[in-house]
Amino acid sequence: MLAVPKSQQVPRYGRIDHLFTQAPDEAWEKRSCGEGAKGPRVYHWAAVQLPVIEDFDGECPTHYRWALARRSVSRPDEIAYYLGYAPAGTGVDQLVRIAGRRWAIEECFQAAKNECGLDEYEVRRYVGWMRHVTLAMLAHAFLAVTAAQAAAKGDAETVPPWSAHRSGSPPAPGNWPRAPAPPAPLRPRHELVTLAAKASGRRQSLPLPATVPLVGGALRRHRP
Incomplete structure (x- = not known):
């Protein structure tokens, strides 16, 4: 499926919007x-199977061309158009589903951009652009798989143990999870700060070395 503008030319029908203008309700x-x-x-x-072009499709084609139109339910003037090429036997539901995949791709x-x-990227050659896009999409695929695994693991951890009961009825009383024990009462705290223990004895004070001030804010000790 390929989204096309309303001025897209359709073989034997002209513009694609003129083709669907003639469609009945x-x-x-x-x-x-x-x-x-x-x-x-x-x-x-609305879908229209286009006629076979023998020069391109052959006498017994295995694929057929389609023209598809999508109209808004609340705003009938908003119409999008598509051209499709699908194997024989493809139904309109499949065409609609494939056309709707564009939203997921966008x-x-x-x-991947965010x-x-x-x-x-700032490249001027196709090879560099292709390498950048390939690495970016590979990183995006890795992040998507990692996020899906983390989500599945989180869902498994939050499932209660009795939800796996096959009959759908509550399990036996012996298997029912026990209610959590009430929290222990908090002890009143009368002291916010613990005082340090007193020294065992009085220590002898030691004299400081004698110094004299010098110009410039430095200090120099007296030599004996």
């Missing part, structure tokens, strides 16, 4: 293209 069906941040993303969809690119510097 029953051609538009409400379908979900996947889960979004606020639940299922529901739109009105989220992946945005996360976390792995996907767009922070």
Whole structure:
């Protein structure tokens, strides 16, 4: 599936928006293209299987070309268009699902830009650009797997031990977790600071060495 502008030319039909302008009301069906941040993303969809072009597809093609349109439920004037090339036997539900994957891909690119510097490159050759993009996407894949494993581990640790009971009923009283013991009462503290113990005896004071001040703030001892 490839998103195209409304001026995209379709063989034998002209512009793709003119093609779907002629579609009857029953051609538009409400379908979900996947889960979004606020639940299922529901739109009105219309699909047209394009005629076979023998010069490109052959006499017995194994793949067929499609034209797809997505219309907003609340704003019918907002319509997006797609061109598809799918194996024979592909249904409209599969086309809609693949077209809806664009939202997840854009989220992946945005996360790679924010976390792995996907767009922070200054190269002028294709080889350097490809190496940078490959390393950035590899780092993003590593972070995604690590985050998924950490989330799965956290969910497993928060599951109570009696939730694994197969019958769905509460376990036997002997297996039920005991209630936590009440915390021990705090002892009143009358003293905030402990006083140091008194010295055992009086020590003899020692005289300080004699000094005389000198110019410049330094001190010099008297020599004996």
